[in-house]
Amino acid sequence: MTICTCMVQEGQITPAQEAALRAETSAFAERHFGTLGEINWVTVPSGNGYTEGKLSTSVIVSVTADRSLAPSQRIPLLHELEEIWRTHANRTANEVVSVIRDPQ
Amino acid sequence: MPLYIVNAKAGAMPKEAKPKIAADVTRIHCDVTGAPPQFVHVFFFEDGPMPPLGDKSAMIFGQIRAGRTDAQKAQIAREMAASIAEHTGLGADSVHAFTTDTPASWVMEGGDVLPEPGKEEAWLGAHEAKLAVEAEAAE
Helix, strand or coil: CEEEEEEEECCCCCHHHHHHHHHHHHHHHHHHHCCCEEEEEEEECCCCEEECCEECCCEEEEEECCCCCCHHHHHHHHHHHHHHHHHHHCCCHHHEEEEEECCC | CCEEEEEECCCCCCCCHHHHHHHHHHHHHHHHHCCCHHHCEEEEEECCCCCCCCCCCEEEEEEEECCCCHHHHHHHHHHHHHHHHHHHCCCHHHEEEEEEEECHHHEEECCEECCCCCCHHHHHHHHHHHHHHHHHHHC
């Protein structure tokens, strides 16, 4: 399984959005890394997330690749992952942090 | 990125301390590294799984861009731990802080791959110009 950690702010993602994000992120992992994503969904309790010192509206999604990626491979994947989250979480670009890690 | 996760034992982190610590963490990170504050994230958890508390009452774990010096990392850890101790009333030995490095090239924020340390100003200028063009096109 591909580990996918998704951090969202409590009350900012509806159950329908969460279902779509889980499915799309898992499918992204399968498409590019060969196995469905194991989603580690983390909700930051309301009033406990800050960005730039202010209450946060950011989401952070981190996926661990199955291999070391060259920049030419990683960058398109980062764009694709970011687009999934912008679309399904209804966030602006500045509210989405996407990370694709090499395996340890 | 950076992402700072603060984990504390139940009841150890008063609600009113959190915005003060978040402000301190943001300021300390930016003062030490020269990074812009826009992308400093600070998330608080109570008895969360990460980072493990062990015998500590509060921990702060920062995932920061690779390329900072050991001295910068030590200063970040020292000052952030002190901030938590100050705002919570916990003893200094009950608080621990540490960071791990994440290559900038692994992270996208605002639709752009993050810059290497020291190249933030040029990156921010280009990033804001791009967003302005996109906003204009959307109107």
